[in-house]
Amino acid sequence: MKRWLERYPASREHILDMLHDLQDAEPRNYLRPEALRAVAEYLSMPLSDVVSTATFYSMYSLEPRGRHIIRLCESPPCQLMGAESLLDALTDYLRVEVGRTTEDGAFTVETTSCLGVCGVAPAMMIDAEVHGNLTKERMIEAIEAVRRSDD
Amino acid sequence: MTSGARSPRIVLQNNGVIDPYSLDQAIAVGAYEAMAKIVGEKISPAAVIDIVKASKLRGRGGAGFPTGLKWSFTAAGDPVYIVCNADEGEPGTFKDRLILEGDPHRLIEGIMIAGYAVGARRGYVYIRGEYALSIERMQHAIEAARAAGLLGEDIFDSDFSFDIEIKRGAGAYVCGEETALIESIEGKRGYPRLKPPYPGTVGLWSKPTVVNNVETLANVPPILLNGADWFRSFGTEACPGTKVYTILGHVEKPGLAEAEMGTTLQTIIDEHGGGVKDAKRFKGALIGGAAGAFVCSDCLDKPMDFDGLQEISAVLGSGAILVLSEDASIVDMLDGILTFFQHESCGQCAPGRAGTPALGRILKRIRSGEGRAGDLEQMLRVARTINATALCPLDQSVLLPVESALKHFRGEFEALISG
Numbered sequence: 316m317k318r319w320l321e322r323y324p325a326s327r328e329h330i331l332d333m334l335h336d337l338q339d340a341e342p343r344n345y346l347r348p349e350a351l352r353a354v355a356e357y358l359s360m361p362l363s364d365v366v367s368t369a370t371f372y373s374m375y376s377l378e379p380r381g382r383h384i385i386r387l388c389e390s391p392p393c394q395l396m397g398a399e400s401l402l403d404a405l406t407d408y409l410r411v412e413v414g415r416t417t418e419d420g421a422f423t424v425e426t427t428s429c430l431g432v433c434g435v436a437p438a439m440m441i442d443a444e445v446h447g448n449l450t451k452e453r454m455i456e457a458i459e460a461v462r463r464s465d466d
Numbered sequence: 467m468t469s470g471a472r473s474p475r476i477v478l479q480n481n482g483v484i485d486p487y488s489l490d491q492a493i494a495v496g497a498y499e500a501m502a503k504i505v506g507e508k509i510s511p512a513a514v515i516d517i518v519k520a521s522k523l524r525g526r527g528g529a530g531f532p533t534g535l536k537w538s539f540t541a542a543g544d545p546v547y548i549v550c551n552a553d554e555g556e557p558g559t560f561k562d563r564l565i566l567e568g569d570p571h572r573l574i575e576g577i578m579i580a581g582y583a584v585g586a587r588r589g590y591v592y593i594r595g596e597y598a599l600s601i602e603r604m605q606h607a608i609e610a611a612r613a614a615g616l617l618g619e620d621i622f623d624s625d626f627s628f629d630i631e632i633k634r635g636a637g638a639y640v641c642g643e644e645t646a647l648i649e650s651i652e653g654k655r656g657y658p659r660l661k662p663p664y665p666g667t668v669g670l671w672s673k674p675t676v677v678n679n680v681e682t683l684a685n686v687p688p689i690l691l692n693g694a695d696w697f698r699s700f701g702t703e704a705c706p707g708t709k710v711y712t713i714l715g716h717v718e719k720p721g722l723a724e725a726e727m728g729t730t731l732q733t734i735i736d737e738h739g740g741g742v743k744d745a746k747r748f749k750g751a752l753i754g755g756a757a758g759a760f761v762c763s764d765c766l767d768k769p770m771d772f773d774g775l776q777e778i779s780a781v782l783g784s785g786a787i788l789v790l791s792e793d794a795s796i797v798d799m800l801d802g803i804l805t806f807f808q809h810e811s812c813g814q815c816a817p818g819r820a821g822t823p824a825l826g827r828i829l830k831r832i833r834s835g836e837g838r839a840g841d842l843e844q845m846l847r848v849a850r851t852i853n854a855t856a857l858c859p860l861d862q863s864v865l866l867p868v869e870s871a872l873k874h875f876r877g878e879f880e881a882l883i884s885g
Contacts, residue, residue: 327653331636335595371655371812372636374595390557391752392714392788394802428639428806429755430596431560433714433786434721443598 316353327358334369343379344423351377373427381416381423383461386440390429393437401437402426404451409458421462473738474700476708477684478724481568486603489610492571498616500690501578505622509690514583518686520694522706527551527642527679528754528783529859530705530772533686536676540584540666543674548586549665550577552593552600552680553647555639556755557806558786561710562680564722566593566600569684570607574617574630576683579690581628584676589628592647594635605632639810643858644677646812657814658858681710701727705771709785713739716746716791728769731761735789746791750874752799754783756806757863759870760796779873781866796875797882801829803867811861818861821852825868837883842872 319336323329337350346369355362369375387405389398405424409417416423432438435447446457484491504514519534540546554562565573577589593601608630611617619627633651635641641650645659648670669675685707689697698706705727711734714720718740725734731751735741742748750762759780768774775782804826811818828845831837845868853865
């Protein structure tokens with residue numbers, strides 16, 4: 316963990332970058348308690364302050380998540396183009412609630428506010444990749460493609 | 467174009483024309499010429515501010531504050547910071563992303579000129595964490611500019627030294643508010659500060675700081691190069707120049723449009739959006755994102771600029787236009803907007819923390835057919851109270867969608883209540 320942290324000067328202004336890097340390095344996409352403690356130590360901050368900062372921002376998770384994170388946009392432009400029924404279809408298909416992870420640990424389903432790709436609404440991201448002009452079929456196809464690439 | 471309406475490209479001039487990874491191509495289309503002119507002709511910082519003031523450029527982040535005036539209000543200090551707000555999170559808005567990804571050197575030059583004008587040696591670009599490609603391209607461009615000596619010490623052999631650093635957000639809409647953004651750069655929770663003092667006097671690390679939106683800064687190099695009169699030949703008297711709109715929802719061709727300030731909604735929909743989808747009837751539009759207002763067909767022929775929309779109790783905001791055909795339910799749309807506010811309200815002030823969920827609960831009740839007499843008045847009372855008492859513009863702006871939806875489409879809500 317230290318080698319991730321030492322890429323930045325030991326100054327609080329770099330904490331968001333440090334948290335991003337530590338989370339990205341973790342296969343289950345979350346901040347381990349040890350990671351938070353390491354940041355606190357490196358920046359000479361109270362652990363409570365590090366946790367308070369991390370929990371403010373929606374991109375960080377303190378709980379283990381799936382290997383892949385599905386973020387379905389629910390902002391007005393996507394909502395207008397049918398995101399609500401897509402969310403129902405998504406949670407049905409993966410048999411998981413929003414915010415939870417599938418039993419096999421493959422996918423966490425999250426909703427997100429605007430992804431800035433409204434020209435192709437409704438849209439979702441799987442990890443860093445954007446999928447637009449979604450229909451139920453295209454959404455499932457994208458999920459299965461990720462599943463296949465995992466095997 | 468099917469009519470005589472002009473749609474000049476100022477901000478998006480090079481988008482799609484150049485390779486955003488190539489500094490040479492950017493230079494071939496004029497990048498850094500404005501900065502070279504300032505240095506070559508020894509135009510003083512005060513004179514740069516005067517040119518921007520004379521251009522009447524107004525902030526494109528939503529509030530429309532005169533940019534030159536903001537610069538002139540910035541206190542002298544050591545150091546002074548310039549911050550580019552690229553925390554674009556307003557639902558339906560992605561204009562800044564396309565500038566970051568399509569013409570990053572334009573933005574770097576805009577930040578440099580702003581820095582020169584206010585006496586900053588250091589600039590920050592705060593980009594929302596979800597914009598991975600924007601971060602990558604901007605980082606690449608900054609490094610290329612640095613390697614070419616366009617950023618760093620003694621730029622163009624002058625005594626002006628300047629550098630830029632990227633800051634990544636981590637998912638918090640409220641950080642688009644300038645003081646929350648400053649807190650976030652400092653590595654804290656993105657809680658907005660009480661104003662005054664404004665960032666121009668007490669900003670980043672308590673130093674004088676200018677915060678400008680991406681699109682605003684992208685307008686600066688061409689203004690310096692071509693002059694204030696040239697800029698004022700576009701748009702309206704009070705709001706010169708162009709606006710980059712995102713036109714979305716029930717239109718044939720959703721996407722991006724740069725049009726002169728003062729262009730009517732009808733023209734934007736017809737000429738840039740390809741008309742209402744499936745030739746349906748136009749019902750209304752949500753302008754300015756979730757923190758924006760609903761308008762009805764009465765608004766179609768109104769010139770859109772910061773002032774023109776204010777006259778009809780709407781706002782231009784970030785320039786997001788969500789077109790709603792006869793098929794759209796305003797009740798459902800407002801429900802989505804209130805969900806957004808509940809999620810993004812930062813929790814610092816009580817009106818935002820408790821007020822936005824209260825609004826959401828009433829509307830959920832109405833939407834499920836269990837609305838009560840007096841519910842609409844109650845929603846307005848709650849929204850007005852939030853507007854009057856919330857700490858920052860995020861929660862204050864919830865009044866806009868609530869009030870405008872109930873003003874123009876009240877019947878839809880009443881039909882559900884009287885069921």
